[in-house]
Structures are given as C-alpha cells and as structure tokens.
Amino acid sequence: MELTATSNARSICRETSHTDCQKVIMPVRDALDVISGKWKLPIIIAVSSGHKRFRDIERSIPRITSKVLSKELKDLETHKLVKRTVYDSQPVSVEYTLTPYADTLNSVIDALHRWGLQHRKKILGR
C-alpha cells in the first residue's frame, strides 16, 4: 500500500522533492476535475435518487439546461460514474444509472461535506 492511514499529501510534500510534490498534486487535480463544476454533484445525486430519464433528470435540477446536462452526463459516463442505456422501444428511451464505481466517490464526498459544513460556520461566524 502506497499510502498508510497516517500519511497525507501535505506531509509528503513537506518532506520530499518538488517533482514528488507534483505527483501528489496531479491525482488531487484528477479527482477535482471529475467532481467540481456547478452541475456534476447535483446530477450524481439526482440519478442516485432514482431519476433515470433525461427529461426527468432535467426537471429535477432547477435551472439546468439540456445542453449542460447532455455535456455533463457524457463527462460522467467517460469517468465510468454513469451508465447510459438505450432501449429499443417506440419511441426509443434512454436510461441513466449510477455505476457501482460511483459509490467509491462516497469517501470523497463525505470529506468535502464535513469540511464544508464546519467551514461555513467558521467563515460566516456561528
């Protein structure tokens, strides 16, 4: 295992070279690219909540446009977080579902959620 439970990115960076430091930043930026942006999380949560059809997802997320939804769903599919299934019915219908892999994001979302909660209190005052 490359990282023990007690190690962390910053302590690594304090102790090692600049190029190793880059090796820490890169995975973090990879992860951020997948979940940051205005719509990724709302979409993940909408699909997770049982909204499977394109219009269904669209209606469940206030102020999103079809263009943005279309693009973000493609991104999420590329990252194997969302599965797109086309059914040959009349008319054809498309279903979006989360992959099992999407569950691996839970630890990340939890960490962000917890930190964000206390940070809001800290910055805005109690």
Added chain:
Amino acid sequence: MELTATSNARSICRETSHTDCQKVIMPVRDALDVISGKWKLPIIIAVSSGHKRFRDIERSIPRITSKVLSKELKDLETHKLVKRTVYDSQPVSVEYTLTPYADTLNSVIDALHRWGLQHRKKILGR
C-alpha cells in the same frame, strides 16, 4: 453529531427530500470552491513547504504569474487558510504562512488524493 460515521451524503439524498438534498450539495460546493482551480493546491503546498515570501512562492511554482498569485493568496487569506504578516523592516517584507486551520484540510486532500490515484489507473487502464 449530525453525521454518523456510517452515513454519507448520497445515502442521505436517497432517503430525504429535495431541499435536504440541497443542504448536502451546498457544503460540498463550499469546500470545492475553496480548493479547486488551477493554483490553490500548488500554493498551499508551496507555503506549507516553507516558501514564505511572495517572490519565493512565485519562483517555486512554475508558470504562475504575480497577478494570479496575488489574487489566490487573497482568496486563501479570506478563507483563513493563509496568514499574511507585514514586517516593518527596510524595505518592508511580507510573510505568508499557513494557519493551523489549514491543517483541517488534510482529510479532504487525502480523500481526493487516494481517489484520484486509483481513478487514474481505472480510466487509463493499469
């Protein structure tokens, strides 16, 4: 405690109302706003590594410009992650240091780091 060790943002969203779901998304976006972007992490790591002076930080981060560094340092100061100290020497010098509060980001950065590492392997293949 509002969140137990076994709960997480997505399971909450599956089980509760839309407005409660928003309450989960907001803190996550708060957290993301603080650390996302191209330069936040490199700057945090540079300061954490002992680079305290403006030019020092600037030189330690390839391709960053003074304009961007200036703006990002202000943001980080606003979020109480970085402390700016002006010394009345001749000429005046300015020192940037991480606050103790910045250490609370470790859990977030760790989660992102771990997930990012395995995700890169998953997407690019071994």
Added chain:
DNA sequence: CGGAATCCAATACGATACTG
C-alpha cells in the same frame, strides 16, 4: 423524448508592463 446547433455572457487564466 433526447438531445444538437448557435449565439452570447461571465469568469478564469495568461502576457506584459509598470509602481511605491
């Protein structure tokens, strides 16, 4: 229904120069 096409606004980021 499930999008794609087009056009537009806002923001992030970059290059270069300059100041106290």
Added chain:
DNA sequence: CAGTATCGTATTGGATTCCG
C-alpha cells in the same frame, strides 16, 4: 520586493431554437 494595471485569450455556463 510585493504587488497593481491593462489587455487578451480560453473555458464555462446560459438562452434560445431546432431536429429526428
């Protein structure tokens, strides 16, 4: 040294319309 000013580019998100 520690920034600011100005300008330009690039990416992102939004509004609207259209299509099979």
